[in-house]
Amino acid sequence: MKYILILLLALLTTLSSCEKDDICDAATSTTPRLVIDFYDFNDPSTAKAVIDLTIIAEGMTDGITYQxxxxxxxxxxxxxxxxxxxxxxxxxxxxxxxxxTSLTNEDDIEFNYIRSSLFVSRACGYKTVYELNQLNPYIWTDGATADELWIREIVLETRSITNENETHLEIFH
Incomplete structure (x- = not known):
């Protein structure tokens, strides 16, 4: 009986010292990306696919990998x-x-924003959320003046970038 009590006490001590695993669930929202939808300039209610678009950050040589x-x-x-x-x-x-090469057309967009850190959980840590600048959320220029702008208009849908479930920017071409 004494051995059973000691074994039970040892088992209870072992189980009480266990700690829950801190694993960040893959479904947990992390730092959001800027969501851009493309539309037909001549028919603004119609989504219009871009053809062989690549997006390259300043100072980088490779485009953003997408799918x-x-x-x-x-x-x-x-x-x-x-x-x-x-x-x-x-x-x-x-x-x-x-x-x-005459079909290739480059436009530049610089995004200006304020960053904030938001605590998600102990397992996931912090994520960064963004608020596009109220006065100048973006600066849009022609990358190569000889080719003119292929982007005809940019519409800011929302300044707050807290998730990827909504469109933040609309580009008409």
Whole structure:
């Protein structure tokens, strides 16, 4: 009986010292990306896919990998904002890699924002959320003046970037 009591006490001590695993669930929201939808300039209610679009951050040589490719052929894209700076500049290059260089067209967009850290959980830590600058949320220029702007209009849908469930920016081309 004495041995059973000692064994039970040892088992109870062992179980009480166990700690719950801190694993961040994959479904937990992390630092959101900027969601951009592309629309037809001539018919603003119609989504319009971009053809062979690549998006390259300033200072980088490779485009953002999107669905295992750096070329985007769709009407929606999500791009990351820097977590260490209050601005990031991207080159939006349409028809990237085209054998006809006159079809390639580059526009630049610089995004200006304020970063905030938001505690998610002990397992996941913090995530960064963004608020686009109220006066100048973006600066849009032609990457190469000879090719003119392929982006015709940009509409800011929401300044707060807290999740990827909503469109933040609409680009008309």
């Amino acid at each position: 295992s490719s750096t070329l985007i052929n769709g009407s929606t894209v999500s791009i990351p904002l820097k977590t260490t700076a209050d601005q990031v500049k991207y080159r939006f290059i349409l028809n990237y890699g085209s054998t006809t």
